[in-house]
Amino acid sequence: MSRNSQTWTCPGRVAADIGRRGFLQQASLGFGWLAFNGLFANQATAATHHAAKAKSIIFCFMDGGPSHVDTFDYKPMLKKHEGQKIGASAVSKRSQSSADRVWLGCPWEFKQRGRSGLWVSDLFPNLAKVADELCVLRSMVGELPLHGQSNLLLHTGRSLGQAPSFGSWVSYGLGTVNRNLPGYVVLNNDWVPNGGLENFGSSFLPASHQATMMRAKGVPVDNMTPRDTPAVQRRKLALLAEQDAVFATTASDARAIEGAVANYETAFRMQTAVPELADVSREPAAIRTLYGLDSKDEHQRYYATQALRARRLVEAGVRFIEITCPSFDGNNSPWDQHGMLKVNHEKNARVTEQSVAALITDLKQRGLLDQTIVLWAGEMGRTPHTPAVNANCGRDHHVNGFTLCVAGGGFKGGTAYGETDELGNAAVVHPLTVHDIHATLLHQLGIDHTKLTFRHGGRDYRLTDVHGEVIKPILA
Template sequence: MQSFPRSRREFLQRAAGGFGALALAGMLAEQAQANPADPLAPKKSHFPAKAQRVIFIFSTGGVSHVDTFDHKPKLIADHGKTITIDNWQGKKGTFERTLKKPNWAFARHGKSGTWVSGLFPKLAGVIDDVCVFNSLYGDHTGHDKATMGMHTGSFNFARPSIGSWVSYGLGTVNRNLPSFVVLAPHAPYTGAQAWGSDFLPGCHQGTHIVPGPNPLPNLKPRVPYPDLQAMELDLLRSVNSAHRESRAAEAALDAQIRAFETAYGMQQEAPEAFALTGETDATLGLYGIDRKTTAGFGWQCLVARRLAERGVRFIELIDVGSSANWDSHGNMADHERLAKAIDQPIAGLITDLKQRGLLDSTLIVWTTEFGRTPYNLNASAMGREHHHQVFSSWMAGGGVKGGVTYGTSDEYGINPDVDPVHVHDFHATILHLLGMDHEKLTYRYAGRDFRLTDVAGEVVTDVIA
């Protein structure tokens, strides 16, 4: 015999049971400091924004700057020579090391003449839309710490992800989809902290989607009839509203009510957003995929475009996880396989967004946790070690100047030389393009105001169109 709920708590538990893990991620973690009426409501930026959304591409493992975007003629000329350095894998001292030239030839591309290595021939074809940073640097040489630093601005302590900060600062324009989505076959070295909200309200954490034949396995209605489920939701809303009126101090309840409504909306809209059946063969070809493709970086990039045009505020793409990635200690040849997997999809994403008139309002960011050493222990070494002192990243669209290379490293690519850019500066610039002042985007926690850029960070104004 069907039993009826004996309490409000039991009623909520039953009603929530089939909404799916995707929709309910972080729902009950809402904190009272959040806007009790609607923590994800669209918010005004501090000043007019150039970008409305971000597609953040993270290549796990540490991509070699001197093999990709940082052309060093003197490194090529002095290959095999011994030099003295003062920092080896984060340790200070005096070390003798051997210079190692890049494995791939560089050439100038586009009207801008931007240097790109042979690893990225497709990206080289759209390089006039890209702004390359060749003087980026971080604070740690370990994968987990550097990955956390690039995602949260903190190299030592768990903090909210940049995607969570953007969601918190701007809200979302589509309540039927998460404001922050992560498309990743595997987590990076720092795990789910890469998209965690930490002390920010739980609704701002990233929703992790694993590519595959069924990327939304838990997103299904509790009952097979939408009208019946809508009636259940109305009843649930009535019970919650009555409870809310009698408990004025329970600030998180309104956010929970919104979360149930969002879960219902996601059942209607999310499956369509991930379905590629309506895409043309020409569009699929841009990304290097076909109609049978359900995973891979081309699929991730195309789904990112579909989420972007449907109002998702921050989309992160992780091309590989914590294994079989760009961490080429033993063999730089690994870079060729990994670059081939992302080269056409990224170029296709830039081209597709541009054709649809979305590139100007969509900021694409490509980065990694650090670079790789321009030297190694000896001349016979096949790989490169970790190198946080300087590395390359790039941005495209979203108010960034295309065809620009900002900052330079020294003659061998060991340290920044001109216009160094710290990770905090990189983050400050991303927030600025979204119309947010990184010094004003704060959250009160444990007695102090926290922000993505800690107590540092300068906007790199020279790259802004």
Template sequence: MPATRCPGFRSPALSRRELLATTANGFGSIALAGLLAEQNVAAAEMTRQPHRSSRVKNVIFCFMDGGVSHVDSFDPKPQLDALDGKPFTESKNPTANGNRQWLKSPWTFHQHGESGIPVSSLFPHIARCVDDLAVIRSMKADLPIHSTGVLFLHTGSNNAGRPSLGSWVNYGLGSENRNLPGFVVLSFGVVPCGGLENFSNGFLPASHQATMFQADGLPIDNIHPADNIARIQQTKLALLQSEDAAFSRSLAGNDAVESAIRNYEMAYRMQSLVPDVLDLSRETEATQQLYGIDSKVPSQRLYGIQCLRARRLVESGVRFIEITCPPGASNGTWDQHGDLKNGHQKNALDTDQAIAGLICDLKARGLFDETLIVWAGEFGRTPHSAGRDGRDHHPEGFTVWLAGGGVRGGTIYGATDELGMQAVDHVTTMHDLHATILHLLGLDHERLTYRFAGRDFRLTDVHGHVIHDVLM
């Protein structure tokens, strides 16, 4: 029986002309929605609201890789002078077995500033800034092993796979400049113990991992495109975005693909900005001298470059910058089991002037109150030695310091015993240090969480207390 049509029924088949005529008004709406979505994403990536009001916007982490000796830097122990060379007979530290002797410091300590805080002669420049420092003498770590210690300092865990402190800060606050990464590591090409996991995003979105900038010259290889390929590059980027976006939709928003897209976009935007931001020729000769960039010692000059670049990155809105140790004694670390005097002296020479210059420069530019400086290694070193010129790993008690916005300068917090063996007063853990850093940025360490594998994770796990006594 022949099919019949209902009155008024129109065939669903449309010509191309009819289709365009019917949907033309929708194209503008689609374009507007796309633009608004892009703006919303950019706004979300730019800045998130902290949990409380804070003037501090940025962190510069001066990582003292290998473990600075606390009894040779900021925690003088006169009792060691009396016991120098005498047998050391007992220890809970598994690395401190064997025929050992007490070892006095080869450096002298003097009180500095209005606060009268004693500082070793290793750090004559930082000593002049001591009234800006909150010196925490009662730090305690878990294990006397570099790989786990460095991971613990960076991620709050002895095991790999957790997000770095810089990643948590970037995740919690977002970026102040969408054309620059929120987390930058200024690297000399030496990967610390624990590997690149120290700078990883872990289970956070991949866009929060660190971007590595080189010590000298171009910060990133191939960052500066030739003028004649800029348009071609933009066309290629558009194609990549289109293909990756389609692939991402097919995987229901896979984070790795989404992050790859954002990284392409970030790399393209950085091309015009990063070379200018890190161009130190724009700085005066006096400023470069302040950081020791005129030094004839290559490693000292390189560390000065990194500290000055860190200041320029802070000015440009980068949230978290880590400065790593320069190459030198013991591969650029403070890990002197032997040759303590030469190794610590070399590393102090490399870092002392530049860090003090950074403090002075931030203050002169009105950035000190907006910036937190963290000076820390993974543990300290033993007050005793298997020889006469070396110290071993010592997590039972050591020193770190903070300076900058929200920090009560000229403060000593906590103490080790009279020989520097154990933290005995106001014992401070890595979780406490992390909680305090987040607090200074306006972030509550108990509320800064990310849901992964069925539960909420945080930087401080289920631990950590803010050290209010070092805060203003």
């Protein structure tokens, strides 16, 4: 698993055509190993560092920053102090705040849910029903209260990006289970979040580990219907591989060329697998209703479709799946409610939370939840204060203390870890960073985050850089 300057391999490279193997083996700059590695990668088990609890991750990305004090972090003192100025002691340079702002209470009721008594607000009636499966982390701390930088931090471990996304690292480290599908899929809704496609890119890792996009509306993936017969396509791929091999002899990065060849091969095999996986119409009516596919809200139907596809992709062996939120008002940060908090947080909840709860329920009833991590997270939280309390007020960007949650994959359900202060303004008990989350998720996949490295630019890089600790108290 660990890479160093002497040796590195890319587990999960897809199979090269046997008819070209002799040619590829004799090509320069490593092309010979593309065929050999591809022939055997799909027959081998990923070389993990320790016993894995989980095999896959489904990341439900709540883009824009859901309010922690309105979802999973109950702060009754906010209501008591609503309308009072926060004062200079509550001001932070890392959040949008000033001394004349006022505290804003939660407009929804909180209740203790399930056998565990986990606090969940009425904003999430369906997630409340699966509270005993949720492990809530209430002491997250970010770096910058900016969407683009926080998105990149969450996805790549660096506020400036210029590094592989989390999904790419998982694909690179564990390889592929199903050679007919990519290891990393993003189920998106025809828009790109702040931070750009770098959130889903492979950066200096081989291009075969970048995300494959599958949209909710229309044709899931472009160019999945072949114009040629398989035999003709195979001959074209052979010609492309030959031309790429020649080009690689003069290219500055031969690995990028190898990644392109691997992507050609994967795309060829996806033509059969993807349309079948994307088609949820054959799912039983009860399952479609469970996810919300019969909703009158088109945005909820889009999200329900993607959540159901996520389950199907896990069943098919995809390692890392991310689901983005639909944008219902043209905002590419859907949970970003600087105003109209109640109206738009309720809309976001209505669009997404039934499907997330259904995904957890469906995975559990199929015996897949124990081996699948469901991650629910935004890139930041929202301020527990506002410029003025009124019917259309909202909350601003907040990175001093916020919440995410996980389910399945060996995490303790029905638990909460870490705390913010009594007003939800800052993490005060067990503060956690994105690096800690990445380290812990990799740990559950059987990977030591300090050993999953890639040599680039004269040094060994890793997802967590020089940071990150596994959060052992939340592991079952």
